[in-house]
Amino acid sequence: MRKKKISERRLVYAMLAVLMLAGCGGKDTARESEKVTLSLMMPQSHYKEFFKEEIGRFEAEYSQYHIEVLRIPDNQWIEVTKAKAATGELTDLVRIDKGLMEDIGTGKFVEMGEKESWYKRVKEEQLENKKIGGKLYGLPVGSTSSVGLIYNKDVFEKLRLDVPGSMEEFKQVCRVLKDEGYTPLYASDKDSWTSAVAFSSSASQTMTDEVYEKFKSGEALWNNEEYRTILEEFAALRSEEYTNSDYMRATYDSAVDAVADGKAVMYMSGQFFINDVRKINPKIDLAMVPSPYCSGILTVKNGEGMFAVSAKSDHIEEAKVFLEWFSAPENMNEFNAGWNHMPVFKDQEMEMADWQQNLYDNYILQGKTEPEINERFSGIDMSEFWSDQQKMYMGQMSADEVLENWDQSYAKQLSAGR
Known part of the structure; x- marks a missing residue:
């Protein structure tokens, strides 16, 4: 029929x-x-x-x-x-x-x-x-789709790990996974758009409409204590060896392979990543939760x-x-x-996976979401900001320098658009 x-x-x-x-x-x-x-x-x-x-x-x-x-x-x-x-x-x-x-x-x-x-x-x-x-x-x-922390449920259950609800809990999970011989968090910094996900999904959790309007008008600065802390926290995961050692040579495709074969347990990305992994390993049980920086808020693309x-x-x-x-x-x-998006048309019939239904019921329906900053500022070219984050992860720039550079570039683009 x-x-x-x-x-x-x-x-x-x-x-x-x-x-x-x-x-x-x-x-x-x-x-x-x-x-x-x-x-x-x-x-x-x-x-x-x-x-x-x-x-x-x-x-x-x-x-x-x-x-x-x-x-x-x-x-x-x-x-x-x-x-x-x-x-x-x-x-x-x-x-x-x-x-x-x-x-x-x-x-x-x-x-x-x-x-x-x-x-x-x-x-x-x-x-x-x-x-x-x-x-x-x-x-x-x-x-609507989500951006956040993707993790291997089977490994978490095997090691009796709780889903991290803060950066401190996240680091503790990383320590346990490392001790057990896993790569806790896979980083694929050769692809600059993937290296920016940790910052963008975390900073987005704190960027309310009011804060966004201040950025839009030029009142707010990116180089602030909170954003420096976010960058430094995720840079530290690399220096403390909670990521793969070849993170500067690793790509999105290699992240898919590493998570699919069970070597890496967590990855920060959009929910499409889950589909890409399951094409290689249909039996793997993955789920997504908000970025651990502020776990009560889900970063979404509208x-x-x-x-x-x-x-x-x-x-x-x-x-x-x-x-x-x-x-x-x-x-x-x-x-x-x-x-892994939700339907756009009224006559589409699509079932959501359990993990997706959980995000929908507990965050999206509850209004516990904030738009991802790349979508909020989609008319702004953030490629230089992404590249500078790569350099920071290589030890060539500090978080302060990354954000200072971005403040200058952002201000020029904002001025040119007026």
């Missing part, structure tokens, strides 16, 4: 695609029989295997289409996207967050409204948190991600065909499940 429903739904989308193209006049109708290449740019870390498979499935169903993906290194993403927008060189489709879109300007993108057949299917909260000035400029694809269409694209209607296809419940299910 389900296969029949999916087949019927795909037939409807195919018919809609033909009608959309036919409605554009003879020129675009002729394109139906031609090969259409749609370019899509996104941060490199977002080009995951499940997304590749979805693109392959789209191309199989729409043989006249080809999706050409342009992957931008994460630490260059904001700078490159802004540059391409300024020079009119955006790709046909862009995977973009609301904050960066606001910074670039909505005029660079095609407005989406009730004329799109998928518009009324979007959950109200997912629609509202992506609108700019009351209008939508892309297909909503990102939803899902401001969209697939937007460039206003200067020569293939606007064709790009909308891809968005229409992607919005189908079975395609969004695969995408959201791949990221």
